[in-house]
Amino acid sequence: MVKKYRKINNLSVSSELLNFINNELLPGTGITKKRFWYGLDKCVHELSPKNKNLLEFREILQKKIDIWHRDKKSKKLNNKKYYNFLKEIGYLKKEGGKFKIKTKNVDNEISTIAGPQLVVPVMNSRYALNAANARWGSLYNALYGTDAISELNGAERGKKYNYIRGEKVIEYARNFLDANVPLKKGSWKNILKIPKVENNKLSLSLKDPKQFVGYNKKSNNLSSLLLRNNNLHIDIKFDPNHTLGGLKDKAAIYDIILESAITTIIDHEDSVAAVDAEDKVLGYKNWLGLMKGDLQTKINKNGKKIVRKLKPDKEYISAEGNKIKLHGRSLMLNRNVGHLMTNSSILLKDGSEIPEGIMDAFITTAAAIHDFKIKGNSRTNSVYIVKPKMHGPDEVAFTNLIFEKVEKVLGLKKYTIKIGIMDEERRTTVNLKECVREVKNRVVFINTGFLDRTGDEIHTSMEAGAMIKKGDMKSSKWIAAYENNNVNVGLKCGFSGKAQIGKGMWAAPDKMADMVSQKVNHPMSGANCAWVPSPTAATLHAMHYHQIDVFIKQKNLKNKIKTRISDILTIPITTRPNWSIEEIAKELENNAQGILGYVVRWIDQGVGCSKVPDINNIGLMEDRATLRISSQHIANWIHHGICSKERVIKTMKKMAKIVDKQNIKDPDLKGYASYKTMSGNYDKSIAFKAACELIFHGRNQPSGYTEPILHLNRILKKI
Secondary structure, three states, X not given: OOOOEEEXXXXXXXXXXXXXXXXXXXXXXXXXXXXXXXXXHHHHHHHHHHHHHHHHHHHHHHHHHHHHHHHOOOOOXXXXXXXXXXXXXXXXXXXXXXXXXXXXXXXXXXXXXOEEEEEEEOOOHHHHXXXXXXXXXXXXXXXXXXXXXXXXXXXXXXXXXXXXXXXXXXXXXXXHHHHHOOEXXXXXXXXXXXXXEEOOEEOOOEOOHHHEEEEEEEOOEEEEEEEEEOOEEEEEEEOOOOOEOOEOOXXXXXXXXXXXXXXXXXXXXXXXXXXXXXXXXXXHHHHHHHHHOOOEEEEEEOOEEEEEEXXXXXXXXXXOOOEEEEOOOOEEEEEOOOOOOEEEEEEOOOOOEEEHHHHHHHHHHHHHHHHHHHOOOOOOOOEEEXXXXXXXXXXXXXXXXXXXXXXXXXXXXXXXXXXXXXXXXXXXXXXXXXXXXXXXXXXXXXXXXXXXXXXXXXXXXXXXXXXXXXXXXXXXXXXXXXXXXXXXXXXXXXOOOOOEEEEXXXXXXXXXXXXXXXXXXXXXXXXXXXXXXXXHHHHXXXXXHHHOOHHHHHHHHXXXXXXXXXXXXXXXXXXXXXXXXXXXXXXXXXXXXXXXXXXXXXXXXXXXXXXXXXOOOOXXXXXXHHHHHHHHHHHHHHHOOOOOHHHHHHHHHHHHHHHHHHHOXXXXXXXXXXXXXXXXXXOOOHHHHHHHHHHHOHHHXXXXXXXXXXXXXXXXXXX
16 A cells, blocks of 8 residues: 655645545635645644653653552552542642633534434444434434333334334323423323414413414414524424325324434544544545535435435424424534544645644544535534543643644634543543643533543552442542542533533443433533434433433532542452452453454454444444453453453454354444454454554553554554
């Protein structure tokens, strides 16, 4: 795989990326090629040494922590001494005084609307379009097509419409309306005809008349009734001629559409497998298409070829009789990569690769300039960049510097670029307030991510002892303190009504009944957004934000959540591991199966995120964060003698056979390279060897990240 480069000032740029930027990205932005390349050249050569120094400081801190734990190994961990040690080495920063964020020009989807958030890989145009279009979703379809409605007592899902199941869906939906947009008297179940709107008055008497927002008519009948609760819209659809499975609804309601995925993160990071110019350009092109509003993709659905594109805005007649428009699409944020990785798409004057995060910032921001003209995404001319895997305030300040440079080169107003902080590394968690302070004029988002955060927890404390089982992590002291601290810091720094406080992913897309039962805890915790794995899940999770007024919840929680740094720093090690051979084997098999199931798709087929069957054949959404925790966990157990390297290799080979069997006929892999088995081919399978390297070299990987090994082996596979 020979790359062709062209010299631009002090940069060597791959031909594929150069052609994309010059011929597709820049035209229409008002930015000349000369200005872009001169600015990028100057900035990247100024910023790269700073980037390198920050990464080196990570390693310096890690070595000091490793030595400290080794020296104290024979003694019981003293939390106070540990806390003081972290302050001495600069891991813990001194906390400054009170302050409030001052971010301006923030879209309502982030500041004043609480709701679900999707995360979708940028390299898959179909997924990206589905996510952007998931702003509105059918409650009937979400209920009927998932286990949110029980299949007991004759309500099974099948190829033909099941009337019993349909009645359960309708009853569930009517109960939802009664709970969230109640009538002054009676129930939505008792509505026997289509309501009327005459002289701007609704014939139905709502308990809160202000919930009536608008409507549409067709043939003098009401076709759409728009209501609002907790700043979220509910669109009730009427049609006297429509049938559900051949039967007419007594009120002629044929669907209830919920405002669902309010925001979507278009991801260049953990959910993609982008290792070279070919991959990066594909992602950049899709993002550019979303910002221009012209991204399209052809799909086959039920034997028909369909062109999928971005949905238009929705139009209604307001309660006052005026025309109104509602956003038809989710507000899109862009997750760039972190500070660690470099990319061969551009080489610097010394021959080194460009820091990928700097390249992302310039290109994804330039693409967003196209949106400023059409305002199809941001109505405030803001660019939203979520920045992952930052370690502490200094690295957040460095991201702020990158964004300042980008704004100057591209001729944008200061603070046009808004930042989302992923609170997923321990040094960021324990210094979160100071991280936010560094970007108080541009921050719009903080969130927790259990998996990456646990991976960093294990790696940072690798020498402290053997970690508890992975499944026990969620009930450990540090997790609860970490989740509370994120909300606490956000509220104290003035996020409510200005920025998002988010929570992590529901990973099981087929377990919607469990999600509906459990994920209400996220808005209950004060989070005004939380990640979901699909548009369907977004519609179901949206019900929680009708149930809970998050902004009232935030007001009630302010100054009531107590967190202590010492609790966050409680290391989840087991002091007396007395697990049986069977328990250890089960834990190893669970981790090994997850690692192999994800890695084989990443390396062999370039799939960065997919529904991967777990050891019990339950499909779980997997990305690099899940891989990080599993590989670090096994590495820790080997290091502390819970298991041997030989036993792990034996387990990996056993699990490779299971993964092969799970994947060999997996329809999710259509459109990618054909599946290659690992079992029986262990010495030649790049994927199998990469999975093993993640474990056996895990202690030496920077912060326990999986990217360096994955990228190297994916490149080898592509050659």
